[in-house]
Amino acid sequence: MTGQWWREGVFYQVYVPSFQDGDGDGFGDLWGVERRLDYIAALGVTAIWLSPVYASPLLDFGYDVSGYTEVGAPFGDLAVFDQLVRGAHDRGLRVVLDYVPQHTSSEHPWFRDALSGRDGAHRDWYIWHDPKPDGGPPNNWASAFGGSSWTFHEPTGQYYYHAHLPEQPSLNWRNPDVQQAMFDVMRFWLDRGVDGFRVDAVWRLIKDAQLRDNPMDDGGESFEIGGAAAHTTVRQVQKYTADQPELPGLLARMHTVTEEYDDRMLMGELHLKLERVAALGGRGLDLAMNFSLIDTPWNGLDLANLIQRYYAALPPGSHPNWVLSNHDRSRLASRIGPERVPGALALLLTLKGTPTLYYGDELGLPDAPVDGAHARDCAELRAPGLGLGRDPQRMPMPWREKPARAGFTPDDVESWLPIPSWAGRFSVESQELSPRSVLCLVKELLMLRRELAVLRRGDITVLSAHPDHLAYLRGDGEDAVLVAVNLSERHQSIAFSGTGRALWSSHATAGERDQQAGAIDLAPFEARLLAVT
Known part of the structure; x- marks a missing residue:
């Protein structure tokens, strides 16, 4: 491709x-x-x-x-x-x-150089700022891993910013040199x-x-x-x-x-x-x-x-x-x-x-x-x-x-x-030894996706939505696939227009797939794909 x-x-x-x-x-x-x-x-x-x-x-x-x-x-x-x-x-x-x-990591050579002093070649490759008058961090920014996102570096008297761990100092992407290096x-x-x-x-x-x-x-x-x-x-x-x-x-x-x-x-x-x-x-x-x-x-x-x-x-x-x-x-x-x-x-x-x-x-x-x-x-x-x-x-x-x-x-x-x-x-x-295993079902779905252009390129229209089920149509006209999923432990019946030829089911074997018209009946938690005409 x-x-x-x-x-x-x-x-x-x-x-x-x-x-x-x-x-x-x-x-x-x-x-x-x-x-x-x-x-x-x-x-x-x-x-x-x-x-x-x-x-x-x-x-x-x-x-x-x-x-x-x-x-x-x-x-x-x-x-x-x-x-x-x-x-x-x-x-x-x-x-x-x-x-x-x-x-980067705090062990990256760029950051090690940044720690060497305020005039280090890579100092401005990271985000540094002076403390507040009370000695605290420059602002309230929080780290994704908890606590402040600022760590004080005592030898140079400034805080550096890290969106994640203190050992993951954030790069200063406002610096053109950083952009060039990362590109x-x-x-x-x-x-x-x-x-x-x-x-x-x-x-x-x-x-x-x-x-x-x-x-x-x-x-x-x-x-x-x-x-x-x-x-x-x-x-x-x-x-x-x-x-x-x-x-x-x-x-x-x-x-x-x-x-x-x-x-x-x-x-x-x-x-x-x-x-x-x-x-x-x-x-x-x-x-x-x-x-x-x-x-x-x-x-x-x-x-x-x-x-x-x-x-x-x-x-x-x-x-x-x-x-x-x-x-x-x-x-x-x-x-x-x-x-x-x-x-x-x-x-x-x-x-x-x-x-x-x-x-x-x-x-x-x-x-x-x-x-x-x-x-x-x-x-x-x-x-x-x-x-x-x-x-x-x-x-x-x-x-x-x-x-x-x-x-x-x-x-x-x-x-x-x-x-x-x-x-x-x-x-x-x-x-691999069980035809209805999750692995085999995924392989079948991916094969259908490769074989049917409508599953890769077709438009999508939601046909039926209910707390217990969802159905939508991929494509339109003569080339369409109906996808219906039972989200509940109860049988569901979903109406649709036209005739459907079963392509795939999470429950039924190949020999049990048949033609359906007007409605699709789903077993508990079943998902099914129909070619609709």
Whole structure:
């Protein structure tokens, strides 16, 4: 697929530390991803989105970068990265790399130089400010991981800003030298053959030049990422630390870097109000990531309202995106219940737009609780016992049914996060043998998506919305597909015009699919696709 391939593609998010251990140390790496390329290709997705694999102290498992043009030793090296890209391309897969431009690690050479003194060459590459007269931080800005986002550096007598951990100082994107250096980072990886970037924390890239205080949240919709540790101590509307007026122009300049290469793309992480996410699509970002499905109540009325609201907000030229899970939020099966997972995945893969599938969701994996002794995530370590840690949704991928480590790492090696005893029941090995497993259902849906242009390009019309069900039509005229999902434990009947030929069901086998006219009857929690004439 060429020419804006992401418009019809499907992204598969690989959280590298948890996908496959390739060198036997209990931690996922690029050797492991390369080993599983055939599995990813067989799913039927278009592109692999790799979590950060740069040099890093791993306080935030790659999102604290100490070297942008290096592969961190726990992940591999540049040679295996290049080999992985070649292997993916040979299988028709694109490779998208997580790009972390908002901050570096405090161990990055740029920040170490910035600490050397106020006249350091890289001092203005970060955001520094004098204390208030009482010695306190310059303003009230809060960190996403709790507490103030300002840390005092006593040797130079100033505070530096960090939107996340103190060990993740934020870059000053108002400095043209920072922009040039970070654009060169993009070119380094584009020259190595990556097909684009998922831009981390892009909504935070520019901060208010006057450093004005953020207003306190009044209980309404906040710009802050849901579930972040900041919510336990302070809730702020991110008025001056997110989505500043300069952001669209900066994104447009970032996009000109990808335009120097053929067929590359930018996908941006945006935790903003839905209408603002929609508006930023096409303004420097090829895909503005839409996380609204994660927080929407799982009933047909709320889902229909969300779908219609989102499409109505998209400006001309902006392409829709849908996300159901990721490495920051509780897994799909744990949020809505395992019985609803097939229907939810049917929605993800048939709504108009580009879906992003989180590794393990194709298995219906739930969260895996992690006790304090085994906690690894910085959000949990900074606020123990509050349930803010992201370890549960990062459980190592279960590949095999019987081994103690489920095929993720050798049985005599302790995995970086615990693998529960029940993991084998969800394993790839066990599900490949079951025609009605979540894995097989996802493969069938992705095959239909490839075969039917209407599922990739067709318009969408909501036909029926009820607390217990949702139905919509993709396309119109002679080429249309009806998608119907029962969200309840009761049978549902949904009326529609015309005749429908069954294409797929989460419940029925191929021999049980038949012609239907006038109404579609759904078993509890069933999802079904009909070709409608």
